[in-house]
Amino acid sequence: MGVAPSLATxxxxxxxxxxxxxxxxxxxxxxxxxxxxxxxxxSNGAVNFLTLRNSQNILVAITPVLLLGLGQTFVIxxxxxxxxxxxxxxxxxxxxxxxxxxxxxxxxxxxxSVAVGFxxxxxxxxxxxxxxxxxxxxxxxxxxxxxxGSSFVVRGVSLLLSENTTVIGLPPxxxxxGNDALIYYIRGDGGGLHFLNRPEVxxxxxxxxxxxxxxxxIVTAIVVAMAIFVLRKTQFGRHTYAIGxxxxxxxxxxxxxxxxxxxxxxxxxxxxxxxxxxxxxRFTAGSAVIGDPLLLASIAAVIIGGVSLFGGAGSVMGxxxxxLIIAVLTTGLVMLNVESFWQFxxxxxxxxxxxxxxxxxxxxxGRGRTG
Amino acid sequence: MAEPLLSIRKMTKRFGGLVAVNEVSxxxxxxxxxxxxxxxxxxKSTLIKCVSGxxxxxxxEIYFEGRLSNFARPIDARQQGIETIYQDLALASNLDVxxxxxxxxxxxxxxxxxxxxxxxxxxxxxxxxxxxxxxxxHFPNLRQPIENLSGGQRQAVAIARAIYWDAxxxxxxxxxxxxxxPEQHKxxxxxxxxxxxxxxxxxxxxxxxxxxxxxxxxxxMHRGRKVTEKRTAETNMQELVQYMVGALDDTRVx
Numbered sequence: 354m355g356v357a358p359s360l361a362t363x364x365x366x367x368x369x370x371x372x373x374x375x376x377x378x379x380x381x382x383x384x385x386x387x388x389x390x391x392x393x394x395x396s397n398g399a400v401n402f403l404t405l406r407n408s409q410n411i412l413v414a415i416t417p418v419l420l421l422g423l424g425q426t427f428v429i430x431x432x433x434x435x436x437x438x439x440x441x442x443x444x445x446x447x448x449x450x451x452x453x454x455x456x457x458x459x460x461x462x463x464x465x466s467v468a469v470g471f472x473x474x475x476x477x478x479x480x481x482x483x484x485x486x487x488x489x490x491x492x493x494x495x496x497x498x499x500x501x502g503s504s505f506v507v508r509g510v511s512l513l514l515s516e517n518t519t520v521i522g523l524p525p526x527x528x529x530x531g532n533d534a535l536i537y538y539i540r541g542d543g544g545g546l547h548f549l550n551r552p553e554v555x556x557x558x559x560x561x562x563x564x565x566x567x568x569x570x571i572v573t574a575i576v577v578a579m580a581i582f583v584l585r586k587t588q589f590g591r592h593t594y595a596i597g598x599x600x601x602x603x604x605x606x607x608x609x610x611x612x613x614x615x616x617x618x619x620x621x622x623x624x625x626x627x628x629x630x631x632x633x634x635r636f637t638a639g640s641a642v643i644g645d646p647l648l649l650a651s652i653a654a655v656i657i658g659g660v661s662l663f664g665g666a667g668s669v670m671g672x673x674x675x676x677l678i679i680a681v682l683t684t685g686l687v688m689l690n691v692e693s694f695w696q697f698x699x700x701x702x703x704x705x706x707x708x709x710x711x712x713x714x715x716x717x718x719g720r721g722r723t724g
Numbered sequence: 725m726a727e728p729l730l731s732i733r734k735m736t737k738r739f740g741g742l743v744a745v746n747e748v749s750x751x752x753x754x755x756x757x758x759x760x761x762x763x764x765x766x767x768k769s770t771l772i773k774c775v776s777g778x779x780x781x782x783x784x785e786i787y788f789e790g791r792l793s794n795f796a797r798p799i800d801a802r803q804q805g806i807e808t809i810y811q812d813l814a815l816a817s818n819l820d821v822x823x824x825x826x827x828x829x830x831x832x833x834x835x836x837x838x839x840x841x842x843x844x845x846x847x848x849x850x851x852x853x854x855x856x857x858x859x860x861x862h863f864p865n866l867r868q869p870i871e872n873l874s875g876g877q878r879q880a881v882a883i884a885r886a887i888y889w890d891a892x893x894x895x896x897x898x899x900x901x902x903x904x905x906p907e908q909h910k911x912x913x914x915x916x917x918x919x920x921x922x923x924x925x926x927x928x929x930x931x932x933x934x935x936x937x938x939x940x941x942x943x944x945m946h947r948g949r950k951v952t953e954k955r956t957a958e959t960n961m962q963e964l965v966q967y968m969v970g971a972l973d974d975t976r977v978x
Contacts, residue, residue: 586842588830591819595827598818605814606828607799665818 376710377658377674380703381681388685395689402688405538405563409570411680416573417442419676420628421644421651422658423580424621426672429655430584431617432597432664433489433496437504438625438651441481442644444511445474445629450520450639457524467527467634474630475623481507482622486615500618511641520639531634534564535571569631576627580669593617598665653700654679657707678703727790729754729924730775730806730893735784737770744770746948747784752893757915757925759935759942759956763968766945768928772895776808777801789892805892809882809899817871821863822852824870825885855888856880859917876907883914887923894918895926900934912938932961946970 385403392402401407421438428435452473456466481503488499529551537547539554540561554562584590592613596603603610625644633639658675660667682703683696728751737745745767752758762768773779775786777795786793788804795801798808815824822845823830831844831851852866861880863873870878879899886894896915900908915925915938927939935942936956943953944967952967952974966972 588832588841588843591823591830591843592828594818595816595823599816602814602816602824602827605798607802608828665816 377671377678377707381674381678384678384681384685388681388688392685392688400688402685405565407684407688409534409564409567411677411684412570413567414684415676415680416569417628417632417644417647418650418654418679419573419673420576420624420631421647422654422672422676423576423669424624425651425655426580426658426660426667426669427584427593428496428617428621429660429662430597430664430667431593431614432600433614433617434500434652434662435485435618435621436497436500436648437481437485437507438621439644439646439648440504440507440511441478441622441625442629442632442647443641444481444507444514445478445626446633446643447511447515447520447629447639447641448477449474449630449633450523451514453527453633454520454523463524463526466524467530470633471627471630474633475626478622478626478629479619480622482619483615485622486618489618490611490614496618508641508645515639515641517641520633521637523633523637523639525637527634528637530568531631531637532567534567536565538563538565569635572627572631576624577669577673580624584669589613589616594665596664650679650700651676653704656704659707659711661711662708675707726753728752728787729789731787732771732775733785733787735771735774735781735786737767737774737779737781743948745774745781748945748948748950749784750943750950750953752924752926754924755919755922756940757919757927757938759939760926760928760945761930761932761935761942761964761968762945765947766968767948768945769897770948771945772808772897772926772928775801776806776895805890806895807886807889807891807893808895808897809879809886810897815870815878815882818869820869821856821866821873821881822848824881825852825855825888827885829889851888852884855884859884859887859914861914874907875903876910879903879911880914883918887918887921891923893924893926895928897928898930899927900929900931908934932964935964936961944968946973949973949975951975 388402392400421442425435425438449470453466453470456469457463461469485496485499485503488494489496533551535549537550537552539545539547539552539558540563543558544561551564552558552562584593592603592608595606595608596610596613600610628647629644632643636643654675655667655672656662656675657678658667658671658673660671679700682699686696686699687693730750730752732748732750734747734749735745736743736747748767748771760768760772770779774781775795777798777800780796781794786795788806793801793804795804795806801808816827819827826848831847832841833844834841849866856863856866859880861884863877870881873881883894899911899915903911912934915927918925919938919940925938927935929935939956941953941955942959942964944951944964946968947970951970952972963972
């Protein structure tokens with residue numbers, strides 16, 4: 354009513370708001386600059402940070418963390434949490450390996466076998482997500498407890514299915530699905546660009562060859578694009594923000610809250626399923642322990658990216674930046690010959706700083722005030 | 725007089741041994757503002773929750789637009805056009821004005837034969853602007869989240885949403901609570917505008933000056949019973965307080 358200026362429209366508050374949105378980008382940029390300068394100094398010019406090969410390595414490294422984080426982004430914006438995604442990824446890895454092996458040994462050609470593996474991974478993961486969601490939405494058990502419990506169940510099931518060992522004996526052809534790249538670039542003499550086909554080269558040429566856009570990165574990029582679209586442009590995304598920001602409002606306006614929450618956990622499980630499927634292709638094997646160490650990194654990426662743990666705020670690009678920050682930090686510190694234990698300490702500090710920045714913004718612009 | 729829009733007949737609601745609402749009968753007519761008064765625990769909220777489908781009455785009938793309407797769920801009451809506006813609860817504070825007006829009923833553009841449905845933001849923004857303008861509400865920026873708005877502005881958004889979705893009866897629970905004085909006046913202005921547009925308003929409040937400022941009629945409840953029903957012009961604050969504390973009781977006299 355009237356034209357009284359509200360808080361966020363005054364220039365100083367707008368500045369704080371913009372700054373808090375951009376800090377993650379700024380931090381990522383600063384970090385890259387730091388490593389670009391520091392890595393050659395430490396290695397006496399022998400190693401550079403910002404090379405084509407290193408950039409692609411970082412992209413490959415973030416794919417599983419990012420995929421786990423994408424589903425988690427939706428869940429946390431909806432004011433939930435999914436602690437089961439790590440083990441769901443493992444389950445999906447085992448399921449897809451078993452399915453691919455069974456299909457291929459049963460006479461199915463390679464590509465359809467891989468498709469069967471994908472379906473098995475995503476369907477198995479979705480089933481876990483469905484049970485998580487139903488127990489959380491219908492039986493009103495806190496998400497933290499439900500997904501903690503289900504992660505143990507899933508862990509047990511994965512180990513049973515894999516008979517506590519790596520699932521091997523997969524067709525060797527799948528290796529190229531999980532590791533080849535869209536483009537290959539060979540520097541210097543006799544080099545050039547090669548599309549869609551890994552050139553058969555050896556020796557010196559092989560050393561000069563860099564993959565560009567490995568397939569797992571492309572798959573992840575497609576999932577990222579879909580996630581951005583769904584969160585920003587669709588009713589599903591809008592309702593996710595509404596449920597996380599004000600459950601009461603969502604209920605009163607007739608949003609099917611229970612159904613939506615179930616869908617959120619199915620979505621979260623299915624991106625973990627894709628991650629498990631990709632890891633099976635990448636290592637030509639299914640592993641029941643591949644996902645667990647990635648869980649906390651994925652939640653860290655989501656939080657660094659500015660998703661509020663209280664729900665109702667955050668973005669997909671934030672999570673992408675968060676995952677990039679972690680990967681750049683980790684890779685950069687390795688190239689500086691810093692002992693790997695320091696990575697944990699630095700990543701932990703960044704997570705806490707990210708939350709501090711988020712909170713100070715809330716204090717300044719008065720988020721969460723009542724009345 | 726015209727047909728009542730809402731007609732409550734001998735409604736009773738019990739919670740165990742407690743009779744929260746006791747044989748209350750009450751009519752609300754088109755284009756009037758009716759005050760619903762009473763001390764804490766008088767049964768105002770229970771009565772209203774029975775009307776809006778949150779509770780189901782144990783005895784008695786509710787007629788809305790002449791039809792028997794004992795609503796089973798709040799959503800049923802809303803779909804019939806009974807809109808209840810609470811202080812703060814029904815707006816998503818992290819979403820903007822347009823998103824809130826269309827919350828749960830988003831406009832979508834369909835692509836590929838409905839396979840892909842995308843939020844139609846320009847349409848929702850245009851319609852929201854029109855809805856606010858019809859109530860003479862002006863916001864400098866509709867894209868800012870509700871959390872940046874004042875209490876009165878939020879009430880305005882809630883009212884605009886109800887009007888946009890064709891509310892036929894507006895129930896407002898303590899709408900001026902926790903508002904500054906200028907904002908209180910603006911909310912009362914909005915209530916008058918609703919009446920001028922023919923939408924009756926039930927105003928639940930403790931604030932007697934509000935009742936005298938906008939209501940045409942009022943009822944007072946005490947311990948679950950309707951103790952009086954008056955035209956606002958024919959009573960005064962002192963008398964109302966006596967009804968509210970139980971010193972006066974029309975039903976006892978009869």
